Amino acid sequence: MPDAQLTARGLEILLGEWRGGAAHYTALADRIRLLVLDGRVPVGTRLPAERDLATRLTLSRTTVTAAYRELREAGFVDSVRGSGSVTRLPGPVLALARPVDGDGMLDFTKAALPAATSLPAAARAAAEELPHFLPDPGYDLVGLPHLREAIAERYRQRGLPTEPGQILVTVGAQQAIALVARTFLGRGDRALVEMPTYPHATESIRLAGARLVPVTVTAPVRSAAAAGPHPAPTDGDGWDADAIEQTIRRANPALAYLIPDFHNPTGASMSPATRERVLAAAAAQGTIVIGDETTGDLDIDRPGEYLPLPAYGANREGDAPVILIGSASKSLWGGLRIGWIRADRPLIRKLIAAKPATDLGTPMIEQLVVARMLPTMQSILEERRTQLRAGRDTVRRLLAETFPDWTVPDLHGGLAAWVGIGAPVSSALALGARNHGLLIAAGPSFGLDGAFERFLRIPITYSEDETARAVAALSRAWAASLTHPTPYADPATLANVV
Template sequence: MADAQLTARSLDALLGEWRGDGAHYQALADRIRLLVLDGRIPIDTRLPAERDLAAHLALSRTTVTAAYRELREAGFVDSVRGSGSLARLPGPVLTAAPPIGGDGMLDFTKAALPAAASLPAAARAAAEELPHFLPDSGYDPVGLPHLREAIAARYRERGLPTEAGQILVTVGAQQAIALIARTFLGRGDRALVEMPTYPHAIESLRLAGARLVPVTVTAAPAAGAGPHAVGDDELSDGWDVEAVEESIRRTNPALAYLIPDFHNPTGASMSPETRIRILAAAASQGTIVVGDETTAELDIDRVGERLPIAAYGVREAGDAPVILIGSASKSLWGGLRIGWIRAERPLIRKLIAAKPATDLGTPILEQLVVARMLPQMREILEERRVQLRAGRESVRRLLASHFPDWTVPELRGGLAAWVGIGAPVSSALALGARSHNLLIAAGPRFGLDGAFERFLRIPITYSEDETARALAALARTWSTSLHAPIPYPDPASLADVV
């Protein structure tokens, strides 16, 4: 039996704008294939019956039959008697498209920096500290006391009074999101989320049983960066605050997941006024605000200070709390799987009680490394600022050279640019790029129901050479693959982290 079933209406929503100039059966097969590869159609999901899908898409049944046959022959669909057509990933017999260039696959699905320069020394010092902790069991569900104090001190430096007892250390920010969702959401509760947003947060909220309430975030284009550019004086912070307030009042969400600083993927940052108004609206409805700050300190040249979003709320008895999520992975290194939650003590106690259901402790050695590095954050962030500024300029220059009509947003910090590509072909572009040695996440990976086909997230975290190779691969794909059938990639080469 299939785990889930897609109706023709649901699949139509996921497909988005899929029709092109070529054969409809090929375009339909290509789009369903991408949805399976990206995980938007889970494995073992039952696809709509051919007759139902043909009627809903206003196609002949012959066209849908040919698309399903193409998917079956490539191993993306398995027809099981009594269960219909089930989504699959091809086995090892699949032959990957021959790579072009021979330099290896570039993975631009990850917007992440290499390790900070001070990490090796911190790791050696932490290893020397480790014997002090070996007589204990090694299971640490809360976090080492001196690391919790170092995290609290960092919040105090940023203008938010915090004590060590308000910190819970987690295995990365992703565990923090999942833990908060599982603890404070019940099945059927509404959760407000920005669109587009961090895909793995959507997954965590859905796994907790939440019904998602989307609110739009936009990225302002940079002055002089294309035909749709605007001047700096016209830039907004990306949030329609009145629409957010109305959504909170109308749907009464139990939780709101927000990325207020260098939003993933748009790069937008909330103004102080927007933060104040959203927190006030949430407090009036009893909505818990979760501020994901994993990119908050990756400033390049943002104008004006931004305190942590929790600092903008005027708390009164009965107000809904603000929970902050932080991480060492974006600023220090992705291989350091250390994150944390900052909240009021009663909520921290509740989260500690819920944590052992999925995790019995955070690695001691990695905590020791992070505790060594946090006091050096000013120097580390300056190092990151130099790296990100260079990456931003490389992306801007190379995009202007290869794609002068694309819209590049104003980017004051963060890890990636949310680029407008001018046509609803992001999925086809991402899929075709795989045959040119490039993995890149399509715009709909960051949305719901096939939205954002006119956008592509391009990281600014890679070297000049890697960025040049990636954009050259996109240019080849843009000029060729969008007008011809796209070769099937080997699914083993696909990345799960975005």
């Protein structure tokens, strides 16, 4: 049975301005195929009935039937008796999603580093430590005491007094985001989110029943040709503090989800002055602020000093709280599914009470590994800084050589570059790159309603050889994307968000 059903109206919104030079049935099939490949229509979703979609799009039913037939023949749709047309991915695409002997499909949809070199030794030590915990049942809702203390110590080292009782360990940062959203949002509440932003966070907030209220984040950029390995700093932090204050006052959101350090995907960092203004505005309205710090440790060469977000609040009685979300997955390894929430004790108690609805415990062995590694974070982060600097400089150099008219951010940390490609063809470019061995997320994956077609997120976490292969694939796909663009929104509206 399908996991979800997409209404005709919902699909119409996702399709955007899909009509182009091709026959309508072909253009419709191509757009739905890209939506599935990009993850905006999840695998296992039941598509609208042919008659309903034809009515909604003012097409003949024959046209929609032909489009669905093309999708079935290409392996993107299954016809299931009693369930209609259900989306899937064809076998060859799934098989190519993993590199094979260095010559398979490159997956640049993941901006992630390989494991830290100290992880194998920590894993061996954790395995030796595990028998000490085996007499217990093993269901751990809160987190191992010594891991919570190690996490609290990291916050203290960064200038934010924290006790273990203010820490809740989770199965990765994604569970932490979903848990906070489910606990503190009700159906119909408004939630302020940045645009662009981490797409799985907005999915969690929507699933909690909230309505999204977007505020724009931009990254200072220059042409790829002008961007040397050490560009001069650019004024502005990427956030419009005036607009955020006005939005909070007007929309009165119950919650605000922010990525203040090395923002995903723009790489921007919120200035101390903007942090103070945002927290003051949130406090005045009683808005809970989530600070997602999953990329916060990944500093390359950011000038200035940045404290954890709560340090910029007035700390007055009755102020709206700030909830921090952290993760071991970005700095240590994606295979370590350990995240955490840092908040005041009353909020932690609420979250602990809500957690069993979806999870009965965080993996013990992974907690032990992370507890071993956190005390050595400084040396691990030096290793990461070296890797990310090399990746950033490689991306800048290759883009300058291959796409001199593209713009790259003044990137001082994080995992990816939010690259301006100069034309609203990101989705077409991402689709075309698949034909040349590269999986990469189109700009609209990070936005709402088809915005950000002029941007592409390019990870800085891969080797020089892999990055060269990726840029070569983009180069081969570029000309075709300009000739046959597939924008998700009217290009005239995109200038407002660039």
